[in-house]
Amino acid sequence: MSKIHIIGGGLAGLSAAVAAVQAGHSVQVYEAGPAAGGRCRSYFDRELDCRIDNGNHLILSGNHATLAYIDAIGARPTLRPSGGARFPFMDVTTGATWTIAPGPGRIPWWVMQPSRRVPDTKVTDYLSVLALRKAGVQATVAEMLDDRGPLYARLLEPLAVAALNTPPSAALARLLSAVVDETLLAGGHACVPVFPRDGLSESLIDPAIAFLRRHGSDLQTGCLVANLHRDGNRVTGLVTTIGDVAFGPADQVILATPPWITAGLLPDLPVPTEFQAILNVHFLLRHDPGPVGFIGLIGGMAEWVFVKSNVVSVTISAANRYVDLPASEIAARTWSNVQAALNIPTTMPMPKYRVVKERRATFAATATQEPLRPATRTTLANLALAGDWTATGLPATIEGAIRSGRAAAAAL
Ligand SMILES: Cc1cc2nc3c(=O)[nH]c(=O)nc-3n(C[C@H](O)[C@H](O)[C@H](O)COP(=O)(O)OP(=O)(O)OC[C@H]3O[C@@H](n4cnc5c(N)ncnc54)[C@H](O)[C@@H]3O)c2cc1C
Numbered sequence: 347m348s349k350i351h352i353i354g355g356g357l358a359g360l361s362a363a364v365a366a367v368q369a370g371h372s373v374q375v376y377e378a379g380p381a382a383g384g385r386c387r388s389y390f391d392r393e394l395d396c397r398i399d400n401g402n403h404l405i406l407s408g409n410h411a412t413l414a415y416i417d418a419i420g421a422r423p424t425l426r427p428s429g430g431a432r433f434p435f436m437d438v439t440t441g442a443t444w445t446i447a448p449g450p451g452r453i454p455w456w457v458m459q460p461s462r463r464v465p466d467t468k469v470t471d472y473l474s475v476l477a478l479r480k481a482g483v484q485a486t487v488a489e490m491l492d493d494r495g496p497l498y499a500r501l502l503e504p505l506a507v508a509a510l511n512t513p514p515s516a517a518l519a520r521l522l523s524a525v526v527d528e529t530l531l532a533g534g535h536a537c538v539p540v541f542p543r544d545g546l547s548e549s550l551i552d553p554a555i556a557f558l559r560r561h562g563s564d565l566q567t568g569c570l571v572a573n574l575h576r577d578g579n580r581v582t583g584l585v586t587t588i589g590d591v592a593f594g595p596a597d598q599v600i601l602a603t604p605p606w607i608t609a610g611l612l613p614d615l616p617v618p619t620e621f622q623a624i625l626n627v628h629f630l631l632r633h634d635p636g637p638v639g640f641i642g643l644i645g646g647m648a649e650w651v652f653v654k655s656n657v658v659s660v661t662i663s664a665a666n667r668y669v670d671l672p673a674s675e676i677a678a679r680t681w682s683n684v685q686a687a688l689n690i691p692t693t694m695p696m697p698k699y700r701v702v703k704e705r706r707a708t709f710a711a712t713a714t715q716e717p718l719r720p721a722t723r724t725t726l727a728n729l730a731l732a733g734d735w736t737a738t739g740l741p742a743t744i745e746g747a748i749r750s751g752r753a754a755a756a757a758l
Contacts, residue, residue, distance in 0.1 A: 347372055348596035350758060351584065353571045353611075356384025357744055358732035359602030360554040361411075361751030363563065364418050366600075369755065373563035376586060378570035381547070382555060384604075385704060386744060388545030393700050394630045394657070399546045400702055401626040402640075402652040402661045404508065407431075408529040408536030409745040411752060421553040426541045429639055431534035435500060438686045439645035446501060448534035456534070464500045471497045478526060481519035484713040490519040504642050504649060505530075510711040510741045511622045511663045521711050521741045539640070550744075574599070574611055579727045593728075600754045602732040605709065612726075618709035618718045618735050623669040625662040626702045627680045632656070635688045646683035647676070658684055665707075673701035708742030709735045722750070722757045730754035
């Protein structure tokens with residue numbers, strides 16, 4: 347029986363594997379790391395003595411491929427009950443708070459209600475978001491959105507930085523447009539935050555591996571693919587750290603590795619070469635600060651604060667500007683933002699923390715990098731590419747990774 351060999355056990359590889367198994371194929375996934383999940387995973391942290399996620403990940407109900415994947419692997423029960431489409435924000439310099447609460451329908455009646463929109467904005471300000479749809483190939487977010495008013499500072503800029511992980515002065519407007527079209531402009535039903543109850547791996551990774559095994563396929567960890575054997579325009583085998591794999595005549599391969607690894611395996615392939623970091627700071631509190639869920643911050647170093655029981659985690663995106671600062675400085679600066687956001691007395695000393703620096707969290711979503719994103723098919727007849735960095739039409743996100751995996755499986 348022919349097999350689909352999938353290199354890389356991140357979300358793109360797992361989504362390709364699940365789609366291939368659903369289509370009746372037998373699959374073998376090769377993952378270099380000690381656990382699957384890649385940039386979206388949970389692990390036991392010795393300093394904090396508990397399991398944490400490598401970083402907070404926000405999924406929205408409009409991410410339809412992600413939810414279809416969650417359903418396919420039977421992971422819906424591992425999600426937290428939804429709190430509805432509500433996005434609380436705080437300006438840590440003034441203490442001002444507001445909550446964006448899009449209504450359920452596609453027609454945004456909610457912007458008529460001052461209590462549901464950004465303070466000091468007018469209904470007509472929201473029309474500026476439609477300008478994104480007219481963005482040319484090179485246009486940046488800052489060029490397409492009016493960056494002078496409160497709507498930009500208090501909603502559009504934080505949204506753009508979180509979605510594109512690139513400073514708005516360089517980030518491609520059409521990638522933001524793709525995200526906004528499927529979420530904010532689709533109505534509140536597409537903007538409900540979706541969170542794992544326990545962790546990223548428990549909801550997105552482990553159930554996928556269990557699904558593969560239930561269907562007679564497998565994922566091997568600690569197995570780095572170092573080279574591809576080729577004959578003409580076909581891949582005929584793999585060189586791995588635990589031995590060579592010879593392909594049968596009808597075997598196929600999906601390369602779901604990060605761009606810099608893919609470039610090593612396929613040296614003629616152009617790939618993105620510039621990246622942006624994401625920083626996460628996890629604080630272990632002695633008390634449970636309450637059911638806040640998450641809050642967006644402006645005016646500080648911390649951009650989003652997520653509360654999961656007594657672990658409070660801070661996210662900072664487009665973080666090349668901060669990535670070389672010492673962890674102790676990043677923790678101290680973000681702890682004061684957390685105190686403001688969660689109303690923690692300033693006298694409370696900083697608790698135990700872990701700073702996770704993902705230096706190459708995503709490719710930089712810029713005009714120079716976008717043309718370097720390859721299509722699913724290559725010149726090799728039995729090979730397809732997957733990964734959030736391939737030409738998905740979306741920025742580097744879970745949704746993009748999952749769609750790329752499905753596209754690769756479909757292409758083969
Ligand atoms: C801190 C952080 C926060 C994020 N927040 C969000 C968010 O809020 N919302 C959102 O939608 N997205 C977010 N993302 C992006 C999201 O995590 C990624 O888009 C997604 O996980 C990418 O999946 P992937 O499979 O394309 O790549 P990866 O996860 O990088 O998977 C590639 C896999 O290949 C393996 N591999 C590498 N080389 C080899 C080899 N030679 N042989 C075998 N295996 C190999 C790697 O170990 C890895 O497991 C965030 C990312 C980070 C880092």
